[in-house]
Amino acid sequence: MRGASAATIALFLLASPAWSQTAPPQKGASAPPVAMPYANMPKAAVPYGRFRKPYYEWYVQPNTMAYDGSARLEPDPLLSSLRAINIGFLGPLDADNPDSQYGIPMLHGAQLAIAEANAGGGYRGKPFALEIHDDLPLWGASSMEIVRMRYDQHAWGMLGSVDSASTHIELRAALKIELPIVDTATNDPTVTETRIQWLLHNFPDDRQQGYALADYIFNQRKLRHVGILRTTNRYGRRGTEEFFNAARRMGFPPVVMEKYAPGATDFSLQLDTLKTLGLDGLVIWGDAGEAGRILKQMRAMGMRQPVFGGSRVVYPEMLKIAGPAANGFVAIAAMDPDRSDPRWQAFRRHYVARFHTEPDAYASYAYDGMNILIAAIRQAGLNRARIMDALRGYEMKRYEGVSGTAFFDYTLNNIAPVTFATVKDGHFVYWPERRTDWKGKEPAFMK
Amino acid sequence: MRTRWMAQFWRMAAMAVLAAAVAQAQAPAPKPAHTPPLYTHWINYTAANGFPAGEVYCVTVDGNRVWAGTSHGLVLIENGRIRKVFTPADGLAGRVVMSVAVDHKTGSVWAATFGGLSRYSGGQFTNYTNLSSGLANDLVYAVAVQGRYVWAATAAGVSRLNTYTGDWTIYNELNSPFEEPWAYAIAVGEGKMYFGLWGGGVLVYDLAGHYWRPYTDPDESMEIVLYRNQGLIHNIVSSVAYNPGTKMFWAGTYFGLSGYDGRDWHNYLTKDSGLVSNFINGVQSRGEMVWAATQQGLSELDTKTNTWVTYRPANWAALDAAKAKEAERGEILITGPHGRKTRLETATSLAHNYILNVAFEGRDIWVATADGLSHGILQSEREEGNHESAAKRR
Numbered sequence: 001m002r003g004a005s006a007a008t009i010a011l012f013l014l015a016s017p018a019w020s021q022t023a024p025p026q027k028g029a030s031a032p033p034v035a036m037p038y039a040n041m042p043k044a045a046v047p048y049g050r051f052r053k054p055y056y057e058w059y060v061q062p063n064t065m066a067y068d069g070s071a072r073l074e075p076d077p078l079l080s081s082l083r084a085i086n087i088g089f090l091g092p093l094d095a096d097n098p099d100s101q102y103g104i105p106m107l108h109g110a111q112l113a114i115a116e117a118n119a120g121g122g123y124r125g126k127p128f129a130l131e132i133h134d135d136l137p138l139w140g141a142s143s144m145e146i147v148r149m150r151y152d153q154h155a156w157g158m159l160g161s162v163d164s165a166s167t168h169i170e171l172r173a174a175l176k177i178e179l180p181i182v183d184t185a186t187n188d189p190t191v192t193e194t195r196i197q198w199l200l201h202n203f204p205d206d207r208q209q210g211y212a213l214a215d216y217i218f219n220q221r222k223l224r225h226v227g228i229l230r231t232t233n234r235y236g237r238r239g240t241e242e243f244f245n246a247a248r249r250m251g252f253p254p255v256v257m258e259k260y261a262p263g264a265t266d267f268s269l270q271l272d273t274l275k276t277l278g279l280d281g282l283v284i285w286g287d288a289g290e291a292g293r294i295l296k297q298m299r300a301m302g303m304r305q306p307v308f309g310g311s312r313v314v315y316p317e318m319l320k321i322a323g324p325a326a327n328g329f330v331a332i333a334a335m336d337p338d339r340s341d342p343r344w345q346a347f348r349r350h351y352v353a354r355f356h357t358e359p360d361a362y363a364s365y366a367y368d369g370m371n372i373l374i375a376a377i378r379q380a381g382l383n384r385a386r387i388m389d390a391l392r393g394y395e396m397k398r399y400e401g402v403s404g405t406a407f408f409d410y411t412l413n414n415i416a417p418v419t420f421a422t423v424k425d426g427h428f429v430y431w432p433e434r435r436t437d438w439k440g441k442e443p444a445f446m447k
Numbered sequence: 448m449r450t451r452w453m454a455q456f457w458r459m460a461a462m463a464v465l466a467a468a469v470a471q472a473q474a475p476a477p478k479p480a481h482t483p484p485l486y487t488h489w490i491n492y493t494a495a496n497g498f499p500a501g502e503v504y505c506v507t508v509d510g511n512r513v514w515a516g517t518s519h520g521l522v523l524i525e526n527g528r529i530r531k532v533f534t535p536a537d538g539l540a541g542r543v544v545m546s547v548a549v550d551h552k553t554g555s556v557w558a559a560t561f562g563g564l565s566r567y568s569g570g571q572f573t574n575y576t577n578l579s580s581g582l583a584n585d586l587v588y589a590v591a592v593q594g595r596y597v598w599a600a601t602a603a604g605v606s607r608l609n610t611y612t613g614d615w616t617i618y619n620e621l622n623s624p625f626e627e628p629w630a631y632a633i634a635v636g637e638g639k640m641y642f643g644l645w646g647g648g649v650l651v652y653d654l655a656g657h658y659w660r661p662y663t664d665p666d667e668s669m670e671i672v673l674y675r676n677q678g679l680i681h682n683i684v685s686s687v688a689y690n691p692g693t694k695m696f697w698a699g700t701y702f703g704l705s706g707y708d709g710r711d712w713h714n715y716l717t718k719d720s721g722l723v724s725n726f727i728n729g730v731q732s733r734g735e736m737v738w739a740a741t742q743q744g745l746s747e748l749d750t751k752t753n754t755w756v757t758y759r760p761a762n763w764a765a766l767d768a769a770k771a772k773e774a775e776r777g778e779i780l781i782t783g784p785h786g787r788k789t790r791l792e793t794a795t796s797l798a799h800n801y802i803l804n805v806a807f808e809g810r811d812i813w814v815a816t817a818d819g820l821s822h823g824i825l826q827s828e829r830e831e832g833n834h835e836s837a838a839k840r841r
Contacts, residue, residue: 038670047668054671056716058702068724068742069801070501070817072769140577140584140603140628147561147586151542169602172629172645173561173586176504177518177543190646193669194683195701195726 071385088149090160109366164188210242292321334361368401493819516544538572581615600630699730721755721782729804
């Protein structure tokens with residue numbers, strides 16, 4: 001009997017959609033402030049931490065994202081006048097855009113969440129509809145999309161984007177036109193450092209990745225003379241900044257930072273320079289294909305140093321290009337796809353059934369982000385400020401999603417521990433971040 | 448008969464005593480010494496009297512005309528009456544109007560919109576967009592007229608139009624020291640242009656020398672202010688103003704207020720001043736005064752006496768929570784140089800506490816709020832005298 005019940009429960013867990021659409025937590029007006037360093041920053045990486053206490057610290061107060069505008073006064077529309085509850089989507093989708101490798105899974109994750117929400121009754125009987133906008137690679141070319149979403153399509157919120165420049169442009173506009181944004185794909189940590197009250201972000205950003213990598217390289221692997229090789233685009237520029245600063249503050253400033261143009265295939269010029277420096281290790285910040293070629297060319301040149309990377313490298317393309325040269329490579333992964341938890345497995349099954357391919361991190365975070373947004377709309381009703389209030393309910397709270405456990409700080413950024421991946425025998429093997437300054441396996445706020 | 452008369456007498460006497468008590472209770476507290484003249488009377492333009500509902504992003508005064516940029520178009524107020532609401536149907540480039548500038552030589556009105564830059568002249572709009580001109584991007588946050596040039600701050604850099612030749616120049620990270628190309632604000636100085644940049648601090652362009660000077664946050668960390676007057680308080684600058692009287696420029700940020708006098712920086716946070724909120728949408732300065740348009744009210748700093756005055760609706764918290772639909776009485780918070788606080792109430796109020804910008808009409812002030820436009824009138828000397836008398840009487 002007990003076995004039958006357990007089997008029934010297990011069957012239910014496996015058969016149900018990812019059921020992440022639980023209502024957002026209510027923001028407790030009297031909840032005591034949580035004292036913790038901003039962004040779960042290691043003590044050794046605190047700016048000027050060795051010299052003085054800052055005059056003022058941002059992002060650590062409960063009112064960091066307080067909104068005092070008038071949008072809550074807007075009356076809800078008559079539900080019967082609406083055909084659907086529109087949600088905007090901005091992501092790189094055109095096949096010619098290299099970032100479409102992230103944008104298309106992101107779209108699919110969002111579409112799956114919408115389909116499941118509609119199967120569950122939509123919003124009070126009205127279906128959710130995704131208004132899809134392509135994020136063009138040219139700087140600023142997609143800037144007007146958020147205005148169209150807000151005023152032409154009457155979207156109640158939006159998901160996007162991958163590119164941090166586009167996301168910043170959306171964010172600035174969102175402050176003025178007051179449209180909630182759930183960003184599920186950009187790595188740029190400054191997106192949640194603007195105090196603009198209209199964004200929640202759940203993808204592990206480069207600040208979290210940089211801290212994890214710096215602790216691993218300098219405290220756990222005990223390397224000292226490390227170099228950086230990065231793309232010249234904004235992803236490479238901003239992405240390495242946090243690692244670079246953390247390394248410098250920990251007392252091990254990177255010896256050199258070499259750069260390459262996005263999509264480069266020949267790295268001999270940069271590697272010749274790096275080879276002469278006798279580095280202990282090298283950090284790559286770029287895409288998977290570039291990292292695969294760098295590894296292959298490094299090893300062919302006889303460079304045997306350990307190599308590390310950011311989350312965009314952890315893709316099968318890297319393994320395919322690098323071949324045996326990838327063995328031992330360590331990078332931050334945006335999530336662990338080898339998890340056996342039923343939430344992830346159910347999502348994976350449904351995703352594969354619908355899109356005939358395995359979901360990646362971009363699909364998973366988009367699915368979670370869309371579920372968070374849908375739950376906020378269901379809780380708050382059709383008022384954009386109240387929807388954002390519902391999203392603010394996640395401050396200092398966890399969210400269990402298909403991508404793992406998120407924890408949102410006072411800036412509504414996910415600061416949960418990241419995942420590491422290493423290449424063993426041509427495959428990625430994953431393990432959870434364990435920073436040396438934590439007492440135990442996780443930081444205190446995750447317990 | 449006599450009894451009825453006596454009863455009526457006592458009833459009236461009781462009412463008179465009660466009225467006197469109420470009047471005394473409502474009389475404003477004494478205004479502290481060194482307080483600048485106060486705006487005690489507000490006339491509001493809201494949806495209730497035909498003004499577009501919702502956000503007013505900017506306001507510009509041109510003689511007896513007042514231009515207001517809103518989320519529903521460009522509003523013209525003439526002699527205190529709403530004359531016209533221009534929308535894209537009238538030819539305006541976009542419905543969301545972020546900034547308005549008047550070319551006093553030609554009479555042209557320039558509007559920065561989310562949809563491009565518009566020029567209103569001779570009763571017609573001419574539009575400039577990313578595809579049809581040298582405008583760097585169609586999200587235009589600010590516009591300013593400087594001689595023959597019109598400058599526009601956009602999501603992809605600063606554009607400059609030479610109105611004599613029609614030539615455009617774009618300034619961005621490729622040809623100028625922009626950390627990021629996102630521009631938010633413009634102020635015209637004396638021989639200099641001041642730009643507020645998103646993530647890039649304040650950039651100053653010398654018009655004669657054609658060179659740039661950046662002012663950025665010296666601690667280079669988004670998450671801290673290292674020293675109080677360290678330099679620019681934060682790199683995310685939402686607004687900038689130049690004061691020709693004091694030769695100072697002021698930067699409003701979502702992280703406090705910064706002023707630079709050519710030698711020293713003067714930074715203000717809620718923790719060390721009477722600034723009501725660190726989230727500043729707009730800044731203006733004239734004479735010895737600086738106005739910070741914050742999300743919790745309009746804060747005014749008298750730099751000579753270091754006295755702060757903040758205006759907002761007395762029921763602002765209820766407005767924020769949508770528990771009240773409109774502002775009722777006004778609230779004035781005065782913070783003296785030593786931190787002593789005084790609170791006054793006024794019968795009229797700003798339309799909302801979320802302030803986006805201000806402009807001046809003589810001694811009057813116009814305030815763009817998130818729920819209407821407010822016209823503030825200074826307390827007259829006679830009125831002030833009455834208040835003082837009331838205080839002395841107590």
